Amino acid sequence: MTAGASLRSRGAALVLLLSTVFGPATSLTGQEVSGSVPTEPIVVASKPFAESFLLAELFAQRLEAVGIPVDRRPGLGATDLAFRALRTGAIDVYPEYTGTGLAAILGLEPEGDAADVYGIVSTRFMERYGVRWMPPLGFENSYAIAVRPETADSLNLRTLSDLAAAAPDLVAGFSPDFIGRPDGLPGLAATYDLRFEETRPLLQSVKYPAIAEGAVDVIDGYTTDGGLDRYGLVVLDDDADFFPPYEAAALLRPGLAAARPDVVAALAPLSGRLDAATMRRANRRIEVDGQEPAVVAAELLAGLSLGAPGATTATPSPDVADTGLAEFIWSRRGETARQTLRHLWLVAIALGAATLLAVPLGVTLARRPTVAEPVVRATGVLQTIPSIALLAFMIPLFGIGVGPAVIALFLYAVFPILRNTWSGVRDADPDAVDAARALGMTDGQILLRVRLPLAAPVVMAGVRVSAVIAVGTATLAAFIGAGGLGDPIVAGLALSDERLIISGALPAALLALVVDAGLSLVESAVRPRGLSED
């Protein structure tokens, strides 16, 4: 058994444990705990943007075409999350770009042509991580630094060197990924001596509308983006050859090639078969026409004669972009219900576990003032870790999916409950506590019969805060493949599909309201009658 497989089964064991403890929800995780079936499904993942979704879908359908079962995990965080998941064996395959591997993962200076770069990454990745690069699919998707045509005309911009001269008067909108990567803005700025008036982090989905409306003047796109054509943007020439070649290829987790030669054999015929024009058209079908990646992938495979024999499962639906919002949401109601249940289940397990830990801990701390402050402050610090970062830390330890998501949600849920229990028990009506002690109640009696009942509404208020936070944070769990209402949000952001975003965000907001209202009833119920104003 490889290290990756054992990690994954550890994750599965955790899920199994959680679902055993919280029995009623077990059926929802059926797919995660089926690790013991003979042909384990191949976990195909993607990063959260349209082309990555499309390529992952292409790999998945290709594997299914030859009878290999597939588990899809699209939209994993970004390069760091996806590669971490692959390296630790939490996923089996995802599409990556050679230039990204060279600069962002290996941290090397870009050099040589496309074949050189592929040679470097395939050798180094195998040596360092045991990760295998399949031969490239046949097209490059580099960064495209683009401006509006009016900007290009008035400032006479054709190259990135031209841009450097005008940059101090321009506002740039770049993806957060690009702003941080060595092969992104830092290297670009150093190479061309670029200094913008302002640089704003923008998500992929809002970059094109933002530049079209003049909110920013310069964006980073991908050369195969449908948006470049749609908005008629001018791509500036990389005249100093800063960007390395970004050839797309399938990346295989350590040990997969040896263990599953059938997977390698199934994916191999895709190599060298997709050119840039084909991909631009395909991306445009998704980003501009609102077509689903699965449909476009099926068309591509059929065009290459690599699809399932006679498969017409994914029929194109040309009017999909014209469907009204209400109609669209209604058409997804089954999916939404399933995702809502999954979401609620993630929150319930995390919240239940956090309550079981935080209430006794808070009670204990209320009697130990010297250690209480540091412990409460430490859990408070945990609260300040950005959710995406915390989720990224989870991957090497727990893989991807439900397990690490629940653990991350649990860590966030502890603090409000702990703080409220601690302060509620500590500050419970001091006159009443003093009298109870002076009249001969033991410490245990004071705790159980005076402090805890008086603190109960405060504790419940903490649980309520944690619950609402957890419902919101759980949408981010989609970045590590845990499912829930974050799935349509992440997919919608990646595919620039607002209806899809709303179809996840709306139920998530409603769920937060319902959970809050439900817990407020519990809060009233645990409030001792002597305290209420009725």
Next chain:
Amino acid sequence: MSTHTPPRRADAAAVLEADGVSHAFGEVAALQGADLRVTDGECLALVGESGSGKTTLLRCFNALVRPSTGRLRVRGRAVADSDPVALRRSMGYVPQQGGLLPHWTVGRNVALVPTLLGRSNPEAAARAALERVGLPAVEFADRWPRTLSGGQRQRAALARALAAGPDLVLMDEPLGALDALARAELRHELGALIRDAGVTVLLVTHDLHEAAELADRIAVMKDGRVLQADTLDRLRAAPSDPYVTELLDRGLGSAVAP
């Protein structure tokens, strides 16, 4: 009568004794060698300004404060050797704010000590105690503390202190939170109740009128020490320290007849 003879029950046993008791809260010295003797059946008032140590001394006797030095005895037994929980259940306690448990009914509050002691029918004891303090049980037993007036709350606290029939009650400013009218009214009743119950009372108060009306003897405290403990007459006639006269004059006026 010799000047050394206590005015009442000269032969009575000491119920509360403090010898050279000192205690500090962190850097702040609350008690600095306090001596006190409260005899069986008397009501002794501890008076003094804020910070003189009266409440701290009272709380030493029910082991809520553990003094760093000095000897404390309750009914002849060292407090340090007693089980604090059993000790506390053996005496009543009436704090300034009443200290009723807000999530319990008045009846359940008053039944607390009999219940803790495992007595049979604590509810009946609670009802009887409520009647004694002028709160008809049928009307008050099922009410929540927050629905009571300040005076009713202190009565209920007094009922709770008396419900198990203790021979000793500690009162820490029992009327201190009440408005002047309620205080005057309850003061008279409190005096009658104490006499009827025949209990030993240690009463902390900053109100010398209250001390003069309720107490058999008054102990004047200053800077963590008991300067003098005697009847008001004797404190007037033979003050051990100019401060005793000063405090009495300030609190009662110089021309008040005992």
